[in-house]
Amino acid sequence: MRAVARRFAVSVSVVSRAWRRYQETGQYIRRSGGGRRRATTQQRDRRSTTRALQNDLQRATNVHVATETVRNRLHEGGMRTRRPQMGVVLTAQHRAGRLAFAREHQDWQLRHWHPVLFTDESRFTLSTCDRRDRVWRSRGERSADCNIIQHDRFDIMVWGGISLGGRTALHVLARGSLTAIRPYAGAVGPGFLLMQDNARPNVAGVCQQFLQDKGIDAMDWPARSPDLNPIELFWDIMSRSIHQRHVAPQTVQELGDALVQVWEEIPQETIRHLIRSMPRHCREVIQARGGHTHY
Structure with missing residues (x-):
């Protein structure tokens, strides 16, 4: 021995x-039962700090534990602090609309998506967001509702459209962008289908009347569904390209010029790759029952 x-x-x-x-x-x-009984469990509030969890436990049980103990218990449950994903608020009605759209289009092939022009406005800022907020989450929970934080701050707004066959020019939005759709629709010809979100300017009566007068058909797009629009990923690519430049734009004018340049330089194959992912977008929405996805 x-x-x-x-x-x-x-x-x-x-x-x-x-x-x-x-x-x-x-x-x-x-x-079983050997050693001192634990005063903590792996239950947690996703956005609480270890200090806040420590204080909550002490108020509820009159038991004091170290912040390191709280952190260790979370780690045992597979939890690590991560940057929260940004997302829009989804009501039950929004989820139902998203789910119906995804089920209808999950089996669309490339030939179905070829005449579709995906359009959107996007906001860009001169400064990068440091995104210091953190949430406690496990692997695979990035898109859970409890891990989503909204963000709404910008210096400039632009509009553009992408399709399997090409793209429109990028327009800095001082006024509406409907006139930019007309020549593109004419180039595509019969079967052209416009995708635009449900922002107020797009659903306004004057906008709908303009499309009807010009014979432009628009997709029935579910509200609050940026993750279904492949152009959203294109905006992310542009944003990274802008902020990775050796000399970052210093004024709004420089930012607008840089965005136009990046928009034109990104290869068309990148756009085709994004649109080819539409079936995956739809499948993820179906799997999430109309909820948030990782896109």
Whole structure:
């Protein structure tokens, strides 16, 4: 027993108890209830700090634990602090509309998406958001509702459209962008289908009347569904390109010029790759029952 204790760097009494238990039961299993009972569990508020969780526990149970203990308990549950995903608020009606759209279009092939022009406005800022907010989450929970934080701040707004066959020019939005659709629709010809979101300017009567007068058909697009629009990923690519430049834009004019340049430089194959992912977008919405996806 002394030799075993030296080998494993434990006391002789530990070896003695283990040997005696083995002789009595034929196996060695740690008895349940050994050691001091834990004062904490893995239950958590996703956005609470370890300090806040420590204080909440003390108020509720009058038990004091170290912040390190709180952190260790969260880690045992597979939780790590991560940057929260940004997302829009989804009501039950929004989820139902998103789910219906995804089910209708999940089996569309490339030939179905070829005449579609995906359009959108996007906001860009001169400064990058440091995104210091954190949430506690497990792997695979990035798009859970409890891990979404909204963000709404910008310096400039632009409009553009992409399709499998090309793209429109990028327009800095001082006024409406409907006139930019007309030449593109004419180039595509019969079968042209406009995708635009349900922002107020797009659903306004004057906008709908303009499309009807010009014979432009628009898709029935579900509200609050930026993750279904592949151009949203294109905006992300542009944003990274702008902020990774050796000399970042310093004025709104420089930012607008840089955005136009980046818009024209991104290869068309990148756009085709994004639109080819539409079936995956739809499948993820169906899997989330109309909720948020990772896109």
